[in-house]
Amino acid sequence: MVAGYRPNNLKEALEIMNKEECIVLCGGTDLMVKRKKSAGVEPGFDKPVIFIRDLEELKQITLENNILTVGAACTCSKIAQSDLVPEYMKKSVLCMASPGIRNMATIGGNICNSSPVGDTLPLLYALEAVVVLEGINGKRELPINEFITGPGQNVIRKDEILKEIKITMKDFNKVLHRKVGTRKAIALAKLSFMGLTKVENGKIKDIRLAFGAVAPTIVKSKDIENEIIKMGTIGKDNIKEIKDKYAEIIKPIDDQRSKANYRKGTCLNLLGYYLEDLM
Ligand SMILES: Cc1cc2nc3c(=O)[nH]c(=O)nc-3n(C[C@H](O)[C@H](O)[C@H](O)COP(=O)(O)OP(=O)(O)OC[C@H]3O[C@@H](n4cnc5c(N)ncnc54)[C@H](O)[C@@H]3O)c2cc1C
Structure with a gap:
């Protein structure tokens, strides 16, 4: 007691x-x-x-x-x-x-x-x-x-x-959140993705990309985000470039909930899907 x-x-x-x-x-x-x-x-x-x-x-x-x-x-x-x-x-x-x-x-x-x-x-x-x-x-x-x-x-x-x-508080006008789990409720994430972007007159003014359950802590890179802001717009070529950069820092493990390669592949697919929407 x-x-x-x-x-x-x-x-x-x-x-x-x-x-x-x-x-x-x-x-x-x-x-x-x-x-x-x-x-x-x-x-x-x-x-x-x-x-x-x-x-x-x-x-x-x-x-x-x-x-x-x-x-x-x-x-x-x-x-x-x-x-x-x-x-x-x-x-x-x-x-x-x-x-x-x-x-x-x-x-x-x-x-x-x-x-x-x-x-x-x-x-x-x-x-x-x-x-x-x-x-x-x-x-x-x-x-x-x-x-x-x-x-x-x-x-x-x-x-x-x-x-x-x-x-x-910032004014984000392109937002995507996805939690991938075994089922919709009462399941911990196999991986998750959060994308917040401010697009103004066709230009990316601010972008924040965070990935959950794919490394010891949440993955977010201010450096890559700043590079994307410098690019200004998203085209087919820079989607591949951006995905390659994140592929280097997304380092998931195999555990009871999922496999490392599924986690990484799905995160990069979600990122690609989100970036295509910004094109
Ligand atoms: C059935 C079930 C399903 C769940 N599903 C999910 C899920 O889908 N996603 C998910 O993310 N989590 C899930 N959880 C985990 C849990 O519900 C969350 O992590 C929740 O937000 C913890 O909050 P709490 O207030 O209950 O924390 P507590 O259990 O009270 O505390 C958690 C830890 O934080 C410390 N702590 C808490 N508050 C403070 C404070 N203010 N200052 C200092 N230390 C503090 C405690 O000392 C402890 O170490 C689930 C849990 C259960 C039981």
Whole structure:
């Protein structure tokens, strides 16, 4: 039996975590599975558990000065119901699990779980989201690609909580999201693709391409994106050139869900399909 803390606010939570190392539990949909034991036996929590799901400071969604801020304890369902969240973001969040899980699963939990198959991650990478971490001594902000360092690994400190995610909203007019799984619901991704592009007067002004489940972390390359912006327009020749560049950095593995060559081939096909649409 271990202690459980239910702090009333973020300050109280951070004070507890400053004194004692705790396991942060938000929706619990990852943790309860990871720590489960056989039927009838309590889950294996070896440190006090701190429940953060009800902290108001972590449950807000706001849009100010073109910055969308989503509290870490916002569930997928809450995000999908918000009037402030654009449709393409909602669609990406709604491809996760099933309605019951989405009522519990939080965006902060998906980020802190840091799995390359996490469904919110290609979207957040493509949007170049910034995570806000808070500890007793203050806040720090990190781009999501610097926060997540490997499968299940990130740079959060033991006394920190992920408070919120900040996204500078841009006007993308060509959007494609695809999650490829064994079935439509309650299946983890074999691979996923998120493409966001701003095309103006036939020219590519901004492009963000992110691939999930095909490397230890989400694949996104600012260098290749900048090269595409320099090209300005997409033609048959540069589609091949762009696909060749991504082929070098998409490095999937074989596992129980899929084969590496299927993952890579399908990602490159989705990329080709998306780029053709930009022609
Ligand atoms: C049946 C089922 C189906 C699923 N299907 C999918 C799917 O299709 N796609 C998908 O991506 N995921 C899926 N998941 C995984 C899970 O639902 C998501 O990763 C979810 O977003 C986790 O959120 P949570 O709040 O439940 O996290 P929790 O389980 O509470 O926490 C996950 C991890 O993050 C840490 N953490 C959580 N919040 C914070 C915070 N604010 N600050 C610091 N640390 C924090 C915890 O300590 C823990 O290490 C599924 C899970 C189940 C059980």
